[in-house]
Amino acid sequence: MDEMSSKPFVLLVPSPGMGHLIPFLELANCLVAHHNFQATVVVVSSNTSPAQSQAIQSATTPKLFDIIELPPLDTTSSQVNAAGSVFTQLPAIMLEARSSLRSAISAMKLKPAAMIVDLFGISVLPVADEFQMLKYVRVSCAWPLALLLYAPILDKEVEGEYLDQKEPLKIPGCKPVRPEDVVKPMMNRKDPEYESFIRIGSEIGVMSDGILVNTWEDLEPTSLKAMREDPEWKQILKVPVYTFGPMIRPGGSSSPRGEVLGWLDMQPNASVIYISFGSGGVLSADQITEMAWGLEFSSQRFIWVVHPPSKDGDKGNDISAYLPQGFMARTHDKGLVVTTWAPQMEILAHSSVGGFLSHCGWNSSLESIMNGVPMITWPLYAEQKMVATMLVEELKVAIRSKVLPAKRVVGREEIEMMVRMIVEEKEGDEMRGRAKELKKSGETALSEGGSSFNTLSELAKLCEINTQRQKVGST
Incomplete structure (x- = not known):
């Protein structure tokens, strides 16, 4: 046979x-x-x-x-x-x-x-x-x-x-x-x-x-x-x-390093917050502005994958038009703004990444857990709100804003607080430990x-x- x-x-x-x-x-x-x-x-x-x-x-x-x-x-x-x-x-x-x-x-x-x-x-x-x-x-x-x-x-x-x-x-x-x-x-x-x-x-x-x-x-x-x-x-x-x-x-370890991974290679362990909302996730113009101020005020390192709002208005598709004036110059030594595709699995697997601000798609959530990375939940659509609740309340590997982002614009002060908590405070370390336990279980x-x-x-x-x-x- x-x-x-x-x-x-x-x-x-x-x-x-x-x-x-x-x-x-x-x-x-x-x-x-x-x-x-x-x-x-x-x-x-x-x-x-x-x-x-x-x-x-x-x-x-x-x-x-x-x-x-x-x-x-x-x-x-x-x-x-x-x-x-x-x-x-x-x-x-x-x-x-x-x-x-x-x-x-x-x-x-x-x-x-x-x-x-x-x-x-x-x-x-x-x-x-x-x-x-x-x-x-x-x-x-x-x-x-x-x-x-x-x-x-x-x-x-x-x-x-x-x-x-x-x-x-x-x-x-x-x-x-x-x-x-x-x-x-x-x-x-x-x-x-x-x-x-x-x-x-x-x-x-x-x-x-x-x-x-x-x-x-x-x-x-x-x-x-x-x-x-x-x-x-x-x-x-x-x-x-x-x-x-x-x-x-699987992560493509043999692929070229590129700008993003090369930048991560130079950052301290667990010091970077990665922000991405999936291929279909788009924030409003006001929320992009608040996110930028929150990241800047937090003084934490970041990689932010961001796309222009779906309703462009008069500003077109240039993402810099939606960012606070001078944001890129003031944060050039702290973070990267990515407006195209980013190698998410390789980023999450990198030792320099200490947190993931995510839309809570199931694939992204599993990728974060299986790399031992705690999350800030930012659900947008589909079943993501249920996944976010599970990550926060049951699995205890994530935190969330006081009100769902889909209901109102989350302010810069709250974003700053959540980013600091994940990257540099005890609560973040505890969630990171729990995520690593789940990684072993998986x-x-x-x-x-x-x-x-x-x-x-x-x-x-x-x-x-x-x-x-x-x-x-x-x-």
Whole structure:
């Protein structure tokens, strides 16, 4: 028997966008490198951005798995609304991709044993059924997953808007969710995005063969135990919940150092605060000004990745127009302002970095934890407010402003205080120690015999069994 044909073969189908593609590339690398899988990642997109192309190229060098890019979709003749929200647009795109995905699978010499999609891709799961594949849905973290799964129940129980509720939203066995922390689709029940959110919540726990969560058992034990063991969950969740994290991007240690990393090489240990809000995070003009003054008043070293506000007004796209006059000159020996891309993993892994002011995207949060770096939370959208609350209240590796940044401009004095606390005060050292403990816990989970390693080994066995069933079914 050919060696490759004896390995379990898994198909990964992320929804469009860098935030969905990169975690799937990481998972594919892990499955192939550490669990003896074959893997193919199917890229679904109406167009492939330069950033996607770069990510695809780096992920396949050296070539560990195949990547298939489906033909661009003709969204002009489809139900896809280019101006729609994530929860309405991405499921529509994935629905449109079913035909080309079906053709791509039919052309494969070997039949995949399993398909893995993200929560926006559940509309392609029927294609997996056609080819007798196991079906898994990949999500980021456990607590927001619990809210998503329980949202159809809340939809019936809660009257009025969630943001107007006086008490936290109760989820069986889990930490309650503050009304102000609800995910974006739950902020307006009249929006089509909410309807799509409820639909996905009702389908994800019954249409798949399991849900794969990029977390680990010791990081979110309460939510994981509730979904698996609480009696109220038996009617909601019909499939197993698996943990396989922390899956993060590897740092490119062999890449050129560049200006940012070269500057970090010259700074004292744990002395730099790194500020970044992800690829889609943009601050208002007023908040950029307050952030600049806060950093300057703190007298701490910093790397600040900042982009012009989305509503440019009369100032255009020159970021210096939004900074206080003379800011760059006064802080030239203390910090760097980066207006393009920054090598985040390499920055967080650097010994000079002592804190991360972050939008609390799950990928960024894991990258910070797995480098032992404490955080200042600055949630902007999606599930980031829930993640921020988890980082502060449960994991105790972060601090936050008195009022959510999404509600009002955070002033320079508070920013100065938070930066000083993280970088130079006892509270920051305590959070740094806790982050390093979680880092060790995550490394253990991924190591041979750890909980996440065992999960992926179990997935390999299930795929092997299904491969045999497929062979019997085709004879």
